[in-house]
Amino acid sequence: MPMIYALINAKARDIEDIMEKIYTIPHIAEVNIVTGTYDLVVELKGDDLEELLGGVTKRIQSIPGINRIDTLICMREAAPIWL
Template sequence: MITAFVLIRAKGDRIAALGELIAELPQVAEVYSVTGPFDLVALLRLKDIEELDEVVTQGILGLPGVERTETLLAFRAYPRKLLDQGFSLGEG
């Protein structure tokens, strides 16, 4: 299984609609709106690199309003406890 993060820059008036469309793709586990140079981040779970190519180049990049993507591949996931602490925002 391959885990990938796709950073997506979108036209401002299309961000919410794109988030919903991208979330409907079967390989997309989660989609977040974010701050910074990109507008959305999609978390993908894929069986192989060919599927990654299809989802990004034929799926996400083909949606109206997507201006640019950048794809990051995950090498390793760390213990859940550490991941949960990262999102706690100051809670003990």
């Protein structure tokens, strides 16, 4: 199953509103507020990589308050080492 991480920079005052809007978009698995260079990390999962890269990330980019979005394509999911 294709998976993408979207790393988002946003206006601090808009973070909660942005999260709510992101969760209304199909294929969103998880949204996390993080510290560091980015403000939000969004996990997207779906059956079609092109749909995730095209339609879904474009919908995220259109949300007011988002300054920048970088995408990471997951090449392979590794098993947790503690298993």
